Amino acid sequence: MSSLSFYNSLTRKKEEFKSITPNRVGMYVCGPTVSGESHLGHARPFITFDIVYRYLLHLGYQVRYVRNITDAGHFEEEGRESEDKISSKAILEKLEPMELVQKYTNKFHWAMKEFNNLEPSIEPTATGHIVEQIDMIEKIIADGFAYVINGSVYFDVDKYHREFSAKGMPYGILSGRVLEDQLETTRDLESQEEKRNKSDFALWKNAAPEHIMRWNSPWGIGFPGWHIECSAMSTKYLGQEFDIHGGGMDLQFPHHECEIAQSAVCNHHIPAKYWLHNNMITINGRKMGKSYNNVIKLSELFSGNHEILTQAYSPMTVRFFILQTHYRSTLDFGNESLQASEKGLRRIWDAFQLLSKFNIESQQSSDSIDTSLNKHCLDVLNSLDDDMNDDLNTAKVLASLFELVPIINSLKDGHVKFDALAKDTLKLMKDKFKVYLVDIFGLQDEQKQHDDKISAILHLIAEIRKDARDKKDFITSDKIRNQLLAAGIQLKDEKSGGVSWEFI
């Protein structure tokens, strides 16, 4: 059996995963900025890294999964009016900053729950770690890699690059950018006189009087820069060097590059061994993002309340949609694609439900095994782990599971006899479907829950309809079926003579 490997953005190649501490994994994923509601694009990293988390747990690792909440505002583009996003919107909505932050944090948690994402081990907030951030900045200043001007602190990228290139940690090591090129191509921006170089970034920013979010610091009243929170919190909870750092590809530069520089100065290490980046979700070929004005919020997606949407899509449909593509590929949103995922999910889930109900133990081992079919099943089942180990090829795993669906359905319909497959093969199939769909992919049943009384009524109605059919009273039987269908309940006559139903 193969071993787990990841594509490491840092080395730009696939590498076998070996945890720093045996059997334990530390993983840090950049969380949401809670200044607004999460959209479809945001769902991708959190689902992707939920799969990473679940898979590592499945492999038996003890994982500490840290995902932060960015609740201290970041800056607008340098050179424009420096403005704290969170505080400016708070004025707009006439809310306390922390009230706003709480509101969107709650919404974020709601969405994560809808997606059936496991909760991280620690979910630290930026505002709760101002002290740690200040400590780290002081250390960087003491080491000579940051300078103070007008109550703000900037990281001296140029100096860092000169001194740390020799230590194998040049600025640009993660993103592949060459600092010298950057300096030449960065456009001239105004209000940058404070910084010694254009590539320098803020560690601490002096707060203008109108800023509501503000803290005391050795340099005056202000707020932390964008990148320092992740360095401070990952160091605090995972140590100076941990296993996995995850996030969206758009964070690779500058965010993660700056994290590396900050941590390299303070801890003398590139903070993480493996850097994993998920690709973007696009819409009409363009990245979904605020600046493109093409976002679909998660609440809109789930309710169908958006002009682009032809219908609502459930959280599991969205999850499945994301899993059907490799995490490093762009994924283009489209109603047709989502609908395909919705149907595909139902098909595979129905097969899984059937499979779970099969009573394998009662099957007698026999010599009527269809060896080629049996081998085909085993080959497919045994390929699953290899595909998952190969940089989490969830798309391939799902395709393989789909290959088994016709066989499962045929077992039910009797096209394939149970004793055509070895008992162990059936057991393995049952096990793998459960492990992958439920444990690793985190899919769950979305059938609307109905209570026993409804079930009893449906049983009764089905029985009445059966009586009508037996009497060849198809007018009555069709009336029952059609009206139930109109009410969202689909009856299916089974070959065995029984009836099953599905809420649609």
Add this chain to the structure above:
RNA sequence: GGUCGGGUGGCCGAGUGGCUAGGCUGAGCUCUGCAAAAGCUCCUACAGCGGUUCGAAUCCGCUCUCGACCUCCA
């Protein structure tokens, strides 16, 4: 302009040298009172042009084209 990554059948999307990816859609058949579901079958594609090779979607070169990042970003 710089850096990087793509272009796969009607749609979405795996796949790095030879073997059917898969899902959705469409067509036909079987089953069925009729449906639905399910099964079977079909529609067999790799942007273009060259090159390497016995053999290329896959490797190399060029061209066209789309996108991401370049200090707000998942």
